[in-house]
Amino acid sequence: MNDIITPIIMGIMLGGLYALIALGLSLLFGVMRLINLAHGDFVVLGSYLAYGIATYLGLDPILSLIIIVPVMFGLGFLIQKYIMSRAFAVSSDTPLIIAFGISLIIQNANQIAWTPLSRGLNTGYSHASFFLGSLQFPVIYLLDLIAGIVVMLLLREFLTRTYLGRAITAASQDKRAAELMGINAKRVYGYAFAIAMAFAGIGGVFLGMTFPFTPTSGISFLTIAFGTVIIGGLGSMWGTFLGGIILGLVQTLGGYFFGPASQMLIVYVIVLVILAIRPQGLFGR
Amino acid sequence: MISKIKNDFLIPATLVFIILALLPLIGAPRSWVLYVFLFFIYLAMANMWNLLAGYSGLISLCQPAFLGLAGYTMAIGTWVGVPWWIGIIGGAIIAALFALLISGAVFRLSGIYFAIGTLVVPEAIRMVFYLWKPVGGAMHGAGAGYMIKGIEGVSQHAIFWLAAVVGIGSVYLMRFIIKSKLGLGLASIRDNQRTAASIGVNVFRVKLYTFLISAFVTGVAGAIYYLNQGYIEPSATFNVRWTMVMLLATVIGGIRTEQGPIIGTIIVVILYFALARYAGYSFLIQGIILIVIMLLSPQGIMGIIKRLFSRKGVKN
Numbered sequence: 001m002n003d004i005i006t007p008i009i010m011g012i013m014l015g016g017l018y019a020l021i022a023l024g025l026s027l028l029f030g031v032m033r034l035i036n037l038a039h040g041d042f043v044v045l046g047s048y049l050a051y052g053i054a055t056y057l058g059l060d061p062i063l064s065l066i067i068i069v070p071v072m073f074g075l076g077f078l079i080q081k082y083i084m085s086r087a088f089a090v091s092s093d094t095p096l097i098i099a100f101g102i103s104l105i106i107q108n109a110n111q112i113a114w115t116p117l118s119r120g121l122n123t124g125y126s127h128a129s130f131f132l133g134s135l136q137f138p139v140i141y142l143l144d145l146i147a148g149i150v151v152m153l154l155l156r157e158f159l160t161r162t163y164l165g166r167a168i169t170a171a172s173q174d175k176r177a178a179e180l181m182g183i184n185a186k187r188v189y190g191y192a193f194a195i196a197m198a199f200a201g202i203g204g205v206f207l208g209m210t211f212p213f214t215p216t217s218g219i220s221f222l223t224i225a226f227g228t229v230i231i232g233g234l235g236s237m238w239g240t241f242l243g244g245i246i247l248g249l250v251q252t253l254g255g256y257f258f259g260p261a262s263q264m265l266i267v268y269v270i271v272l273v274i275l276a277i278r279p280q281g282l283f284g285r
Numbered sequence: 286m287i288s289k290i291k292n293d294f295l296i297p298a299t300l301v302f303i304i305l306a307l308l309p310l311i312g313a314p315r316s317w318v319l320y321v322f323l324f325f326i327y328l329a330m331a332n333m334w335n336l337l338a339g340y341s342g343l344i345s346l347c348q349p350a351f352l353g354l355a356g357y358t359m360a361i362g363t364w365v366g367v368p369w370w371i372g373i374i375g376g377a378i379i380a381a382l383f384a385l386l387i388s389g390a391v392f393r394l395s396g397i398y399f400a401i402g403t404l405v406v407p408e409a410i411r412m413v414f415y416l417w418k419p420v421g422g423a424m425h426g427a428g429a430g431y432m433i434k435g436i437e438g439v440s441q442h443a444i445f446w447l448a449a450v451v452g453i454g455s456v457y458l459m460r461f462i463i464k465s466k467l468g469l470g471l472a473s474i475r476d477n478q479r480t481a482a483s484i485g486v487n488v489f490r491v492k493l494y495t496f497l498i499s500a501f502v503t504g505v506a507g508a509i510y511y512l513n514q515g516y517i518e519p520s521a522t523f524n525v526r527w528t529m530v531m532l533l534a535t536v537i538g539g540i541r542t543e544q545g546p547i548i549g550t551i552i553v554v555i556l557y558f559a560l561a562r563y564a565g566y567s568f569l570i571q572g573i574i575l576i577v578i579m580l581l582s583p584q585g586i587m588g589i590i591k592r593l594f595s596r597k598g599v600k601n
Contacts, residue, residue: 034397083576086580090580093338093344094579094580096397097344097536097579098579100532100575101571101572102572103572104525104529105572105576109569111565112569219525226401226405265412265413268412272402272409275398
């Protein structure tokens with residue numbers, strides 16, 4: 001009995017991480033109707049930046065967020081300003097194809113910089129664990145859950161309390177009406193992309209502490225993020241959180257019942273099945 | 286002027302293709318023959334991607350699944366005594382059946398959802414082939430690789446000509462589809478899906494047919510590619526690299542044009558030839574080319590040519 005409780009609690013904690021990875025994707029889709037195919041690679045880029053900072057500066061991955069968040073934010077703003085904004089003007093398929101191109105560029109750049117070997121972010125507390133009753137859990141998983149909740153609450157406060165946040169919400173609800181109200185949609189899009197990328201960076205740091213990663217990991221993280229968004233339905237933050245937890249449970253329970261080698265396969269299949277049955281999401285309308 | 290080019294390009298293109306196909310007979314260097322072989326394989330695949338993305342509005346990112354399934358069917362077939370040439374056809378049929386199987390799921394998705402739904406498919410299949418070894422046998426490369434058995438007697442020239450037939454055939458197939466009722470349906474959907482549906486075009490069926498055709502032909506080309514390679518393994522097969530080849534060839538040449546994939550594939554093969562030494566940077570370079578072309582000339586080289594001709598037309 002205790003056997004199965006462990007993967008359940010692990011799955012719930014993983015859910016925080018998955019929600020964190022999915023937030024950026026969800027935000028971009030909400031604001032620009034763009035499913036950013038490069039999102040998974042942005043996440044991996046965050047992991048590698050933390051790895052590089054830890055290797056060369058010896059900084060703890062969580063502390064390295066001080067550098068990673070602004071770097072990713074700036075990069076996101078530039079990508080939107082110089083590439084994506086033009087892509088939207090060409091045709092509705094263009095942003096998709098360009099995101100595919102960006103995804104491969106980042107993959108290749110990571111490979112050149114860090115070799116195709118599998119890496120991980122190791123810290124003093126990497127192997128530390130805590131106890132719930134008699135069950136033992138890795139501290140990292142708890143950090144994942146906390147990070148997910150904290151970032152989500154921050155995003156909610158930002159979207160409801162600041163001018164920029166409200167402008168982003170307005171533009172995502174009705175772009176034309178927002179523009180009529182004097183909102184500069186171009187700037188809003190730039191910031192939305194930048195924020196999404198900063199979130200991907202944060203997600204990447206925590207992901208890198210939890211799982212090993214390679215330059216081609218992006219696609220599995222994209223699938224997880226996309227699955228989370230799909231399950232939770234768009235626009236609902238708690239839906240995203242719930243989606244993350246469901247996918248986390250799918251992964252840990254899949255590993256428990258079918259062996260760790262097939263746990264990602266089970267996640268993929270579940271995402272495809274949900275897409276087939278309810279493309280609007282389990283909790284979407 | 287433009288319509289004249291459109292009508293005429295098939296004949297000179299076929300002549301060039303036939304000259305290319307004769308290369309092995311005149312003792313051309315092996316590497317040349319290999320690049321021309323790749324050209325024919327990529328051409329068939331690019332044409333099929335153009336059929337989906339350009340003419341049907343389906344940005345399919347699951348083509349590696351089709352070519353890989355066909356390749357694996359043929360490879361595994363040779364282990365249980367199925368001749369390779371039946372394996373190629375059988376593999377293509379499996380690929381088309383698989384397309385039919387997933388069409389129920391992915392066709393409920395439109396636009397971006399379709400793209401991402403199809404992106405996941407090759408990833409999932411790759412894992413299946415890592416975990417699943419249908420018949421025992423020698424491992425080759427990473428994971429569950431298979432040698433293709435019993436092809437020692439098949440001459441390299443025969444495989445090359447097989448590729449040539451498929452490559453040239455794909456160009457004629459595109460012409461045939463575009464001129465057919467199916468092509469008419471596609472054109473009406475492209476112009477306005479709702480209007481098309483309201484005048485009696487079965488949008489789902491038209492898109493499904495193109496999806497199945499594309500899976501079948503991509504499967505044939507993939508199986509021939511692996512016949513030439515002599516072995517197959519999951520990580521290079523169900524790989525986004527293939528998608529990049531088709532996408533780049535179509536986009537460079539001009540998406541939604543008949544000539545685009547031909548021009549694009551020539552350039553992509555030359556690019557591979559020129560960049561062979563920088564293989565480690567290949568995605569980086571291709572990605573940059575893809576983005577630049579999409580932003581500067583979304584209709585690729587054919588777009589530029591058409592613009593030049595239409596300008597002349599105005600002057601005259």
